[in-house]
Amino acid sequence: LPDLSGTVAKWKDSLASVSSAFSSLQTELSLGPDSTYARILADAHNPKVHPEVQWDAEVRLGRDLPYTERAFLRNRRERIRVAFAELVGVPLDQVDERDLPVVAVAASGGGYRAMINTTASLVAAKESGLFDVVTYMSAVSGSCWALNTLYSVGGGDLDWTLRHLRERVKEPFLAPETFVKLFAIDDEASRLLLSAAILKRASRGGELSLPDVYGTLVSSRLYLSDDDENPASRKEGGPAAPRPLSLATLKTSTQRQYMDDGSHPLPIYTTVRHDLPSPEELAEAEKKAQEGGGPAADSEGEGGGGTEPVAAKLSWTWFETTPYEVGSDKLGAFIPTWSLGRVFEKGKSTERVPELGIPVLSGIYASAFVASLFSYFLEIKPLLVTLPFFSAIDEFVKSNAHKLDAIHPFPPAELPNFLYGLEPSLPTPSSPSDGSPSSSSATPAPSTIPHALTEARTLGFADAGVELNLPYVPLLRRSVDVIIALDSSADSHDVWFTRAAEYAKTSGGAGAGAQDEERGGVRLKNPKPTPLGSAPESKEKAARGEGLDQSNNKAAAQGKFTTPPSSSGDGDTTKPMPESQTKEPPLGKCSVWIGSTKAEDAATCRNDHPTVEDVVRRDGIALAYIPLSPDDEFKNPLEVFSTWKFDYTEDETDRLIRLAKDNFNAGEQQLKTLLKGVWLRKKQQRLR
Template identity: 30%
Template structure:
């Protein structure tokens, strides 16, 4: 098992966010204007070309190619995609163990090279946080690819300090929603980073995990300080290899047709499973590491939590599930909805749109009520703050007037 120091030296992925205004990386706490993307930099300063004329900013077609370049993933990611299909092969476990042993090497090989652009953090020694890997400072170029290879719910940039997001609406159309459980991956990231206000413990429930096990995991993952959070991230990275090898040794039984269908059916919400629309709300209260609370989905009986003054981020989750109102279309059984299908007929596109609309209709009223509740809470807090400011202003004015009277005296002095 590699040490933490060895893991620090290993290349790993960073999340970059791009808007029409800025290209930014939260881990570096640094970014550049989007119009400067593609320019060369040295020690944080623009390096003009020899002819003194800069090339135009990167064109939209190249950016669109980067945003949709999931197939630039590593061989390790490729194998994880096709692994469910290989379970029917005789001797799969032996092959799986051989591949898992070489996972470190496979995670560094890209069959299709990602887009290469100049690195704006090149040679910025001593100017970036210590969490910045040395490979970024030494590399003149960086490679950009679709963030879906890391998590199909790209909400990380929305959680960084300064964004102050109140409501997140996540539409999840992943190929294997329940087993990949990207929502749980995002939850792990938020807990490792110690993000305040995040609804802890969300995601598709694991049928083999008891509530006691889930609570134990939350206690172990709880981060009290930023330094502790960074340490837990490093420890998680260091354990990644062992976890993958252990997972490869588990029974790889072929899933039945019923199993495939059940993955994309709405669960029993009363039993704690997820449905067409699930809402969680976090809290900004300080949590005790001895008993961190597990966030439960908001129901009609608990919708008052959205109005609590200490309510944190509200997450609305809408997965793409099969729906009885749209027969004949199921993300789990329809062949044309496979990850490996690249051609869709107009009828297939229309059927998927109908399915998405039907699923949205199932939770439309709940979404409206949630947005309204969060708005009313913020309005109430704003009015209370304005009232307090006016009171403080009047108090200051009265105190100032009283001091003025004492200074000049009155008719009896």
């Protein structure tokens, strides 16, 4: 953890000014007729300020991509065609849009470290020409901050965004100056940042939470420029923010202005919901487990224990947010992004309120602190292994994993449940859908749609990194050909390969129903069951694949995973995704895996320096994994840049930027080879 002594000292010296500012804020937020609170609420119904309050919203049922995203894909392909021909050095007239590889960036979590690493890597991609052939950018946690900054005040300008973040991370958001400026209600910038939390507080959709406060404080550093904080100090003629701060700037839906014409990749922000059994079910399961000989006996199918049915309810549901829609592919339900924050009932919005702002969402995207106790243990486990009583702690945690994974010390942020009252109309995830609201009226199986999900008025959302710190999940339904994984997380790399492989396998043509059934089988094969959504207990077990059903995981060991049916209508519907193998060389600056359905290719999934011919011969997804690798000048980046460190010196930031760019540039030629090989493969397949 970072040293907080300096921050504490600053607070001692600034208590008077902070107290005064907070007192002023309390007065302003008193809900009086002339208060800032009242003025913000009055504007909430002004269509000139919030155009979306003129529209009603409906839940879209189905797993297809929305028409808006399909239109984006058409326009993006037109742009990519020219950039791709130049990148790989082929004549433009030889490039057919139908053959273009669908390239996605998957950027990990990791606080400010991930935010800077992702932004710097994208700058390097822009400089090399690779950014201009990317279609999707999915993000977790700190990388969500990077993309939101880029498409809010950054106006899509990568160079400006990186310079801006470099300046804004010098001061921590917990510094007293941040509170004083944020509480300065007379300041327009402060009112804009506070509007998201105030509008949520005034709505019927959920109370303010710790993630909301966290997000607002972080936003005061990320989405305000130095000029916004100190307009009088702006240098004449100096560069202004590409997109001036406004309420529109702080809405995800307005980011589509950079995607509609295909000029930028589509950002995909991720969150997860933890589906939990009730306290009564947990108590009953514990009683049965004690009567039947404990969890170990039950996990072997003997003794009559009762933890398995309860553990089956400890599942994670992924949600995605793009400038077009918010929803879950697993559930097959989406709403327009501009309607996020509204109360829905039976598939229709029951109120017209402004879209939930980015400051609140920024807290949800990075709310790793709302993880379960089991996740907390996994995080600190490396620090405990040297303790003399560690084995006793470890044994206790293993035997009570199903209970610890159901306890969240800090509750997640709650948002209105747009699925409320929808249960009779939700399609089963394995059913085909044309994307229309009336595409299906089938009642979903309980194992697919938790019964409580459509009965709850609100849903709790958390940082997707508590489940999987690389956002492969939203890419699996989008028929991607190449994934560039930017991993600056502090976690075991093997964990994310193992988990991603499981998702790829269980999200295949059988649908999400098969996913839950198969994962239940995984637990039954494990004497010490790892709860659903929990990482393996160690790097060694992750590397060996422990925690996965080995009998059902034969295809996983061979890197033969299939993605869900294509939602875009282009390309193959079964693109195998590779998995990290157990006997491989150490990870380099750019490690490459290429999936294949051919049995003879099973042992050679890893190929860090493939030729174009190597890529053409395979038929699966290509994964280029670029971690935050140390070099001779910077041997310990993960130690210097803790996930919970929120202030960097200029020198530290510059070193991190240089390292991120060097790591990305080291794999430039490998990436170009992958893209050219996939293009030729798709061209050959089309012409057969």
